[in-house]
Amino acid sequence: MDMREICRLYNKRLYHIAYSITRDHYLAQDVVQESLLKAYKKMDSIDDQEKLGAWLSAIATRTAIDFVRKERRTNARIQDSFDFENCMESRYSDPGQEAEINLLQEQIYAYVDSLSYEQKRVFLLKTKHGLKEREIADILHLNPNTVKTKLYRVRQHLREILADRYLA
Secondary structure (H helix, E strand, O other): OOHHHHHHHHHHHHHHHHHHHHOOHHHHHHHHHHHHHHHHHOHHHOOOHHHHHHHHHHHHHHHHHHHHHHHHHHHHHHHHHOOHHHHOOOOOOOHHHHHHHHHHHHHHHHHHHHOOHHHHHHHHHHHOOOOOHHHHHHHHOOOHHHHHHHHHHHHHHHHHHHHHHHHO
């Protein structure tokens, strides 16, 4: 059985497993993709094709749990240290704090500059202009779910970058 056939047969099953653990549509989609990649890399280790569904389910379950744990750790650290979206407009009377905020803003802008053109547009329309996902979708002629996914992934990556720099 080739990978396309496996994806077609097991995609829904893996999504339901991932969603039951993550309780997040977009995160569940990421879990399914990651699970299928892991399975593809280890496909030669499965001897009994009858057990393929159970094997894929186990991979999806473990991957979803790992994603949730990582999400919780990252969110807890980020919330404890700072709120990057609100720091863009904050002003502090303490020069040390203001310098730290300026440095953080520079790092955020450097990251935003490294994004693809479409990701950058979506992120800036949301953060700088305060538009809702539906409004951004209408302006850019995108599906609202695509806008949500792009925003989620940009924010996740930005959180990871900032967490690595400030909390390591």
